[in-house]
Amino acid sequence: MFILCSNPLTQSDQSYFILLYPQPLGENMTAHHTLADRLRARADQLGLSPAHVAEMAGVNRSFVYDILRGRSTRPGIEKLREVAAVLKVDRDWLIHGIGDVDGTPPFIDNPDEAFVAIAHASPRPSMGGGAVVVEDRDTPGRAYHFRRSWIKHSLKANPAQLRIMHVDGDSMAPTLLSGDAVLVDMTRKTPNPPGIFVLDDGMGLVAKRLEHLPGSEPPAVRVISDNPLYSPYERTVDEINIVGRIRWFAREI
Template identity: 60%
Template sequence: MLGIKMSVQMHERLRARIRQLGMSVADVAREAGVNRSFVYDILRGKSLVPNLEKLTRIAGVVKVELEWLLTGKGTVHGDDPITDDYHNEFVAIQYVAVRPSMGGGAVVEQAEERSGRDFHFRRAWIRDRLKAAPSMLRVMAVQGDSMLPTLNDGDTILVDMNQRNPSPSGVFVLHDGMGLVAKRLEHVPMSEPPRVRIISDNARYSPYECTSGEVNIIGRVRWYGREM
């Protein structure tokens, strides 16, 4: 069991404990007297060395020792949320109702709109293969034909919002100023200001370039699913 605890990262331990207690991020932040952004940064894996005084207050709110949050070795009041099957459990990834276009783009009004169709992936796959934080993943459906044959109209994609750097090149979801699109991005070497090349895998569509400030990269596409 200790080996499992030690292999789980701090943001995973805190998220599992918050979920076990039936609390929200707002509850934890309010009772600990910290900003919600402080808690969110930990849960998203962005804050690897948070302020220890604030983290101690959070540990008190979720009824664990600070050492447990940091290393997994400390005491937990009640049942430990990190079980022997933790890595084999499935984790829910939020599905958002926006549909990135692979043509001219689709305007996004509510990027966080839920459809009630969360997808479930094995935690170990997300951690070991994708090396991603579940809270920063989103599932979307794509539309259009400009990314054929890589992506088909109606494919489901998994987007890592922690990966917004187009180097190395890959397929990303981005807002190009006109709408939300799924495209292949390449950094243009030696460009000043920095530029990105936006490419459709379907040769019928011409590539185009923008400065990095003209595009809002939502995240890198890490997986896709398709109905036969």
């Protein structure tokens, strides 16, 4: 289960928190396909009969056949997890069409709805220190998959310029908590409008809210922690290196 946010920009509006399970990106990629459709298509793709799937998953054959025949639309989650493991897919992909599939998915309704993998950047931004980000698409770590159309139309971003990072510390609480995954757009480096950015502030890599200081000479920004226990501070633009704007986050609960 995840708490997700597509636009964590304003301090005053806390209504952007949305509880979604398990559909973090909106409507299903395979919206007109059912659980039975996905199970059948994936088993066929792997050359497995329903009986083989049941045997390998350690469940009764009736569990699988009832799903395929439409008799069971809300099967047991734990058993379905075992079936998903046999089929080498996320359980959530079987249920909703969202999640990881080992290799090529058995079908995609619309090529524009294909998922695109966003790589990790390392190290993670700390809310109290850290090292400068290494922009490496081959950085170890699980890739996150997003609908290409969501990135194109909602974020208006280039997938090649997006990175997944994780945060440490509590200085951005309650907006960002330690362990949150954040999606960073490295093409957006200007705090206009104000927002939450990953930056090197001269003492390390941090996730902070930035506001441009009008009329400042040289140009400067205010670096703000959402946690009131941490005081804001100011930096000139020459004293910081903005890695990118945080566009989205996910939190496992």
